[in-house]
Amino acid sequence: MSHDNLKVFPSVRERYDALVHAGDLDDDPSQQRLASRFDRLIHDVATKRLATKSSALGWLFSRKAPRHEIVKGLYIHGEVGRGKTMLMDMFHQLVPVKRKRRAHFIDFMADVHERINAHRQALKKGETKQEDPIPPVADALAEQAWVLCFDEFTVTDIADAMILSRLFRALFERGVVLVATSNVAPDNLYRDGLNRQLFLPFVDLLKTHVDVINLDARTDYRLEKLNRMPVFLSPLDDETNRLMDEAWHAATDGATITQDSVKVKGRTVVIPHAARHVARFTFADLCSKPLGAADYTAIIKRYQTIFIDAVPVLDQPRRNEAKRFIILIDILYDHHVHVVISAAASPDQLYVAKSGTEAFEFDRTASRLFEMQSEDYLAEAGKLEPVAEARSAGI
Missing domain, CATH: 3.40.50.300 (P-loop containing nucleotide triphosphate hydrolases)
Structure with a gap:
């Protein structure tokens, strides 16, 4: 509508x-x-x-x-x-x-x-x-x-x-x-x-x-809608894109979509699409840029549902992007953030290199991506509110 x-x-x-x-x-x-x-x-x-x-x-x-x-x-x-x-x-x-x-x-x-x-x-x-x-x-x-x-x-x-x-x-x-x-x-x-x-x-x-x-309404209508939808979608095709958009519309629930930003140690991290507690990025937005744990933590302090589009299959030449993705998923998982992801392959097929630290660490990432789709995880996700970034001022 x-x-x-x-x-x-x-x-x-x-x-x-x-x-x-x-x-x-x-x-x-x-x-x-x-x-x-x-x-x-x-x-x-x-x-x-x-x-x-x-x-x-x-x-x-x-x-x-x-x-x-x-x-x-x-x-x-x-x-x-x-x-x-x-x-x-x-x-x-x-x-x-x-x-x-x-x-x-x-x-x-x-x-x-x-x-x-x-x-x-x-x-x-x-x-x-x-x-x-x-x-x-x-x-x-x-x-x-x-x-x-x-x-x-x-x-x-x-x-x-x-x-x-x-x-x-x-x-x-x-x-x-x-x-x-x-x-x-x-x-x-x-x-x-x-x-x-x-x-x-x-x-x-x-x-x-x-x-x-x-406002003592009966239920969390936003999560009720979102939890009926898959949260990890592959492969990357038109149907996956349609389902991602459908989940996005359910999560934002008609709110105005804007660009946002957060300040991290004097730098500005852009959130391309945001509404209420929901933010949407591409994999490139989050992992192809020189971002780290502090940036990801700043984002989830404001947004408790994160959409990530177009996660590719990763290999040794893209180990830096893989490392950022590992850190990102660790932070999202540890904070019980509700995540909706579209990817080129299932979690256990996303990193294809067989050697190197990232290959070992990505096993944990794949395991967490599977768990983040579970009913138990989804039941907890979204309960914690974003918290304000601490500021210091002499007032």
């Missing part, structure tokens, strides 16, 4: 019902209720926007909305694959606001830290006299978007934890409406983190400005 056709539906609930009617989704009461709640939030946001425009002073002071104009956002938590991101994306598409932003929370915080560092550099150069970077950063963020939608709201970094309370207090004072998905309830954010007591005021602030909803 072409999701472009859904543009005719004016509400999240109607868009959701259309997907159910088309057979793209199973009807779920919890998802129905959340869709309707998103529609109420759209109404509240639209009402605030119109009220602001109708006021002669609204244009002047819209960034610092009066207390009575505050709109409570939503914080939706629940287990992986329950439909949180899908419904939030529908809301983001439909909410009638030009200044809106949808971002992965890790990317948003990376942007915040870059803005803070840029302000501090400007202060050192005498380009500003404002010592506190939070107000101007909040001004710039609120000017860019007053409806913020975050996917995978999580706090694992002390630098983020120390800044969140002051930053979001400033954003809320400027009338920003927050919508976020997470795998944990607000009270469990930054649990067992260093100096967590300094983070707790943010939790109280957050719960004042959002309604907290636990």
